[in-house]
Amino acid sequence: MKIALLGHGVVGRGVDEIIASRAKGVEVARILELPDRLSDPRMTANYDDILHDPEIELVIECMGGLEPAHTFIMSALNAGKSVVTSNKAVVAAYFEEFAAAAREHGAALLIEASCGGGIPWIASIEKVRRIDSVSSFSGIMNGTTNYLVDTMAKTGKDFDVVLREAQALGYAERDPSDDIDGIDVRNKTIIAASVAFNVACRQDIPTAGIRNLTKADMQMFAEHGRVVKLIGHGIQRDGHYAAAVEPVALPQSSLEAHVPANFNLVSLEGSTVGPLKFYGQGAGSLPTGNAMVQDVLDFQAGRRPVYDFSAGLEYDPMLLVSNYVFRTAVAPEGSERYDEGSWLVRSVTAAHAREIFTYALESDPTSFYARLPWEDEA
Amino acid sequence: MKIALLGHGVVGRGVDEIIASRAKGVEVARILELPDRLSDPRMTANYDDILHDPEIELVIECMGGLEPAHTFIMSALNAGKSVVTSNKAVVAAYFEEFAAAAREHGAALLIEASCGGGIPWIASIEKVRRIDSVSSFSGIMNGTTNYLVDTMAKTGKDFDVVLREAQALGYAERDPSDDIDGIDVRNKTIIAASVAFNVACRQDIPTAGIRNLTKADMQMFAEHGRVVKLIGHGIQRDGHYAAAVEPVALPQSSLEAHVPANFNLVSLEGSTVGPLKFYGQGAGSLPTGNAMVQDVLDFQAGRRPVYDFSAGLEYDPMLLVSNYVFRTAVAPEGSERYDEGSWLVRSVTAAHAREIFTYALESDPTSFYARLPWEDEA
Numbered sequence: 001m002k003i004a005l006l007g008h009g010v011v012g013r014g015v016d017e018i019i020a021s022r023a024k025g026v027e028v029a030r031i032l033e034l035p036d037r038l039s040d041p042r043m044t045a046n047y048d049d050i051l052h053d054p055e056i057e058l059v060i061e062c063m064g065g066l067e068p069a070h071t072f073i074m075s076a077l078n079a080g081k082s083v084v085t086s087n088k089a090v091v092a093a094y095f096e097e098f099a100a101a102a103r104e105h106g107a108a109l110l111i112e113a114s115c116g117g118g119i120p121w122i123a124s125i126e127k128v129r130r131i132d133s134v135s136s137f138s139g140i141m142n143g144t145t146n147y148l149v150d151t152m153a154k155t156g157k158d159f160d161v162v163l164r165e166a167q168a169l170g171y172a173e174r175d176p177s178d179d180i181d182g183i184d185v186r187n188k189t190i191i192a193a194s195v196a197f198n199v200a201c202r203q204d205i206p207t208a209g210i211r212n213l214t215k216a217d218m219q220m221f222a223e224h225g226r227v228v229k230l231i232g233h234g235i236q237r238d239g240h241y242a243a244a245v246e247p248v249a250l251p252q253s254s255l256e257a258h259v260p261a262n263f264n265l266v267s268l269e270g271s272t273v274g275p276l277k278f279y280g281q282g283a284g285s286l287p288t289g290n291a292m293v294q295d296v297l298d299f300q301a302g303r304r305p306v307y308d309f310s311a312g313l314e315y316d317p318m319l320l321v322s323n324y325v326f327r328t329a330v331a332p333e334g335s336e337r338y339d340e341g342s343w344l345v346r347s348v349t350a351a352h353a354r355e356i357f358t359y360a361l362e363s364d365p366t367s368f369y370a371r372l373p374w375e376d377e378a
Numbered sequence: 379m380k381i382a383l384l385g386h387g388v389v390g391r392g393v394d395e396i397i398a399s400r401a402k403g404v405e406v407a408r409i410l411e412l413p414d415r416l417s418d419p420r421m422t423a424n425y426d427d428i429l430h431d432p433e434i435e436l437v438i439e440c441m442g443g444l445e446p447a448h449t450f451i452m453s454a455l456n457a458g459k460s461v462v463t464s465n466k467a468v469v470a471a472y473f474e475e476f477a478a479a480a481r482e483h484g485a486a487l488l489i490e491a492s493c494g495g496g497i498p499w500i501a502s503i504e505k506v507r508r509i510d511s512v513s514s515f516s517g518i519m520n521g522t523t524n525y526l527v528d529t530m531a532k533t534g535k536d537f538d539v540v541l542r543e544a545q546a547l548g549y550a551e552r553d554p555s556d557d558i559d560g561i562d563v564r565n566k567t568i569i570a571a572s573v574a575f576n577v578a579c580r581q582d583i584p585t586a587g588i589r590n591l592t593k594a595d596m597q598m599f600a601e602h603g604r605v606v607k608l609i610g611h612g613i614q615r616d617g618h619y620a621a622a623v624e625p626v627a628l629p630q631s632s633l634e635a636h637v638p639a640n641f642n643l644v645s646l647e648g649s650t651v652g653p654l655k656f657y658g659q660g661a662g663s664l665p666t667g668n669a670m671v672q673d674v675l676d677f678q679a680g681r682r683p684v685y686d687f688s689a690g691l692e693y694d695p696m697l698l699v700s701n702y703v704f705r706t707a708v709a710p711e712g713s714e715r716y717d718e719g720s721w722l723v724r725s726v727t728a729a730h731a732r733e734i735f736t737y738a739l740e741s742d743p744t745s746f747y748a749r750l751p752w753e754d755e756a
Contacts, residue, residue, distance in 0.1 A: 018650065022509045118651040120502060127498065130675050131400045131668055255657065258633050267657075272396065273496040273668040277657035279633065279645075290509055290651040297508050302680050 001300055002029040004050040006072055007062035008043070011086065014289035015060055019296065026296055029056060032072075047072060051079050058108075058299060060292055061085040070094055077101035077109070084295045086113030086288050092187035096200040099307035108304045110295035115188045116141060118287025119280040121266050123298065125195050126305055132270030134196040138233035139266030140259050141188045143282040144179040145210055145230040147171045147262040149218070153227055158215045171262055182209035182230060182245040189232030193243045196268065197236045200309040206244040206317075206354040212368040213247065217327055220339050221249045221370070227257040228370050233320075240316035244350035247370040249325060320350040322374065328360040328367035344372075379678055380407040382428040384450055385440035386421070389464065392667035393438055401671055404678060407434060410450075425450060429457050436486075436677060438670055439463040448472055455479035455487070462673045464491030464666050470565035474578040477685035486682045488673035493566045494519060496665025497658040499644050501676065503573045504683055510648035512574040516611030517644030518637050519566040521660040522557040523588055523608040525549045525640040527596070531605055536593045549640055560587035560608060560623040567610030571621045574646065575614045578687040584622040584695075584732040590746040591625065595705055598717050599627045599748070605635040606748050611698075618694035622728035625748040627703060698728040700752065706738040706745035722750075 003019075005012050008031050019026050028042065030053065035045040050056055059076045061083060063069045069090045076083050078101055085091060091098065091114045102109040112122045116139075128134060140146050144166065151162045163180070166172035178184045186207045193201040210230050221228055226249040234243035250257045255277065259265045264282030269275050281287040326332055327342040335343035345356060353369065360367040381397075383390050386409050397404050406420065408431065413423040428434055437454045439461060441447050447468045454461050456479055463469060469476065469492045480487040490500045494517075506512060518524050522544065529540045541558070544550035556562045564585045571579040588608050599606055604627040612621035628635045633655065637643045642660030647653050659665040704710050705720040713721035723734060731747065738745040 018509060119654065120505065124498060127672065131396060131671055253636060253638075255633055255636050258631060258636050260631075263653075270668075272664045274659045274662075274665055275641075275657075276497065277655075279653075279655035279657070281652045284652075286650045287652055290648075293509055294505065 001025055001057055002027050002055045003058040003060060003296065004028070004030040004032065004056050005060050005062060006032045008033050008037070009062060010285045011288050012062035014285045015062060015292050018289050018293045023293055023297060026300060029053070047075070051075055051081070056081060058082040058084060058296065060296070061087055063087070064089070066090055066093060073098060074101055077105055077107045080105045080107050082108040082110065082299055084110045084113070084292050084299070086292055088114040088184065088187040088191060092190040093203070095191065095194050095307070096309055099309065103306060103308065108299055109307065110299060110305065111191065112295045113288050113291035115191045116264055116266050116278070117143070117280065117282040117284065118290050119264060119266060119278045119282065120294065121192070121278055122195055124276070124278060125192065125268060128268060128270045128273060128276065129196070132272050135237070135269045135271065136233065136235040137192055137196050137266065137268040138231055140229050140256060140264050141232050141266060141282060142179055142185045142230060143262030143264060144172045144176065146259060146264070148180070149210065149213065149228055149230070150260055152213070152215060152218050153222070156215055159213055180209045180211045182207045185230060185232040185245045189234060189243050189245050192232070192266075193234040193241065194307070194309065196234065197241045197313055198309060198311050199241055199313040201234075201241075201243060202315055206246065206350040208246045208354055208357060208369070210247050212366055214368070217368050220327070220342060224249070224339070225252045226250060227252060229256055229259070235319045236313060237319055239313055240319060241313045242315060242317055242319040242350070244320055246350060246353070247368070249370040249372055251373070317349045317351040321347055322350070322353070323372045324348060324353040324356070324369055325372060326356065326360055326367065326369045329364035330360070332356050332360060379403055379435055380405050380433045381436045381438060381674065382406070382408040382410065382434050383438050383440060384410045386411050386415070387440060388663045389666050390440035392663045393440065393670050396667050396671045397674065401675060404674055407431070425453070429453055429459070434459060436460040436462060436674065438674070439465055441465070442467070444468055444471060451476060452479055455483055455485045458483045458485050460486040460488065460677055462488045462491070462670050462677070464670055466492040466562065466565040466569060470568040471581070473569065473572050473685070474687055477687065481684060481686065486677055487685065488677060488683065489569065490673045491666050491669035493569045494642055494644050494656070495521070495658065495660035495662065496668050497642060497644060497656045497660065498672065499570070499656055500573055502654070502656060503570065503646060506646060506648045506651060506654065507574070510650050513615070513647045513649065514611065514613040515570055515574050515644065515646040516609055518607050518634060518642050519610050519644060519660060520557055520563045520608060521640030521642060522550045522554065524637060524642070526558070527588065527591065527606055527608070528638055530591070530593060530596050531600070534593055534597075537591055558587045558589045560585045563608060563610040563623045567612060567621050567623050570610070570644075571612040571619065572685070572687065574612065575619045575691055576687060576689050577619055577691040579612075579619070579621060580693055584624065584728040586624045586732055586735060586747070588625050590744055592746070595746050598705070598720060602627070602717070603630050604628060605630060607634055607637070613697045614691060615697055617691055618697060619691045620693060620695055620697040620728070622698055624728060624731070625746070627748040627750055629751070695727045695729040699725055700728070700731075701750045702726060702731040702734070702747055703750060704734065704738055704745065704747045707742035708738070710734050710738060
């Protein structure tokens with residue numbers, strides 16, 4: 001089977017190497033690169049050389065970003081070529097369009113590496129759904145923020161200090177906004193919700209990050225037996241669904257509370273299999289490359305995931321109702337005291353909690369908030 | 379696709395129901411049952427009716443025990459029929475014979491449900507091995523013993539009390555020996571080692587259980603920041619392998635320490651994907667039935683696992699060397715004090731530790747021991 005790589009950066013080179021050494025019967029025949037980087041006879045700067053090569057069955061998109069990735073993926077699918085991608089931003093933004101083009105042209109869309117890195121998460125959701133319906137999912141889906149909160153919890157250092165260390169170690173980007181503001185987790189949550197619930201998940205799910213988390217917050221929650229983690233989650237019930245990304249103050253006794261360093265832990269609840277949880281490296285060139293090659297091998301073995309979002313689940317924010325703690329200068333309306341300088345608001349939706357937080361930031365730009373999970377949550 | 383069920387007990391009925399409601403294109407055409415239980419037109423007490431029916435491609439063995447399960451599985455494979463089984467005892471004992479018969483007759487052997495219940499563990503090991511070599515695996519593979527140690531840790535009750543409660547709840551058998559003496563975990567460890575390392579794992583791996591674990595032991599380890607769990611594990615390096623089943627005193631900070639109730643958590647280490655961990659229900663008719671139907675659906679989708687153990691890894695007990703704590707009346711030779719009445723023996727093999735334990739039981743039949751994992755263990 002001949003395939004092409006779009007991009008030959010760190011991940012692309014890793015994929016190239018893994019395929020050459022481990023994937024029997026798969027040949028990286030062409031590589032799309034910039035005109036000034038054509039260092040290999042397989043390389044071309046002209047995407048048409050790949051699109052019009054009838055022998056190439058599949059392209060692996062390793063470029064990242066929305067454009068030209070979106071256009072290149074669409075051209076490949078429209079040409080009947082299957083696509084493997086780790087690009088969570090482009091899949092979250094165009095999942096429905098990609099899925100429709102794949103169905104129309106008999107191509108496959110394989111997105112394992114876009115969500116949960118090396119963890120076999122998307123394929124596992126699909127496998128579970130062959131038998132069960134997935135009633136909910138949740139998880140630590142971003143290694144950078146987990147490294148930050150885990151290091152803060154273990155060392156007692158403050159956010160900025162740990163962030164600078166993480167940047168020095170390569171665990172955080174120079175501009176860490178996508179990670180610490182929850183954008184990366186939002187993209188992954190949108191993708192997971194779409195696969196788990198068979199719906200083109202809306203883009204504007206309530207989203208908050210951990211930018212304002214302080215060591216005093218960590219300490220305050222620790223005194224309540226809790227650890228803060230950034231969690232993406234989704235739920236479906238009776239033809240409706242909801243999803244959100246928010247800091248959650250988890251009980252110390254939970255598995256999630258003990259996920260170390262830059263690891264991920266993602267969970268789902270299936271109707272007969274019960275809860276399943278998957279742990280592994282959520283990022284890094286080797287785990288990501290591994291996930292993309294797994295998708296190629298699945299394709300080679302005949303796996304053709306079909307995403308059809310026509311079931312028409314409706315979004316219902318009332319499916320996500322919890323108690324929330326706000327650490328902010330002015331007590332939110334209807335709140336009660338939780339601890340020194342922090343306030344408990346009972347039984348509000350994730351969307352409403354996000355609105356209270358936005359309002360709190362206006363009077364106190366250092367505000368932070370976290371959801372308190374129900375006792376019976378898995 | 380027509381298939382047959384061997385046995386129609388709790389699990390068999392569950393499989394029958396899941397297939398009828400969820401597995402399109404799969405029909406349970408025949409069911410083998412005892413002559414006095416033929417309550418359904420599909421039932422027969424004559425196995426030949428199934429073996430000689432050319433339309434039946436696959437049999438699901440839900441009988442348990444070594445015989446006649448062993449004979450029935452061999453006849454099916456020799457007749458070119460594929461086999462799905464959850465029977466860990468028979469697979470652990472006859473894996474090599476089954477695998478050879480399956481290869482010879484072009485049949486598939488699918489054993490997901492034999493190890494880790496509803497957790498997609500065997501299929502995940504196989505998937506990882508398409509790209510990576512698996513250098514080690516370990517895990518909590520027995521729900522009964524995890525329920526016992528978790529309840530002891532949380533309530534401070536003693537072993538016998540918690541065991542009686544577990545029996546009343548149906549979490550432990552009336553004769554709990556297979557669970558509490560580590561036999562069940564040994565079978566699963568043999569199966570996991572065989573799949574992970576591509577070797578017909580030897581039967582007599584060092585095996586110990588938790589029969590002698592007391593609340594005082596739990597308390598003593600808790601004071602050292604540790605929790606006791608019953609762990610099966612295996613390792614391979616440079617053409618050699620080893621495996622063992624033993625109580626392990628894990629650090630409180632580990633994920634494993636927080637696995638609640640009757641859940642399982644199994645881990646592997648892959649060369650490019652890094653550590654992966656899988657959590658879920660390790661037993662129960664629904665998760666087990668789910669795992670067997672997943673195998674049927676995998677078979678329907680073309681999955682044909684091939685187990686070929688001819689690589690010839692050699693067993694090397696030196697691959698498993700650790701420090702061990704013995705709580706026993708007489709200090710073992712070469713030990714130093716660990717705590718009141720318990721002794722630390724440094725850097726011995728799992729096999730040697732098991733021998734020290736056997737010797738200790740002679741002078742003190744209440745003795746208990748646990749491995750202390752190395753600090754850098756995942």
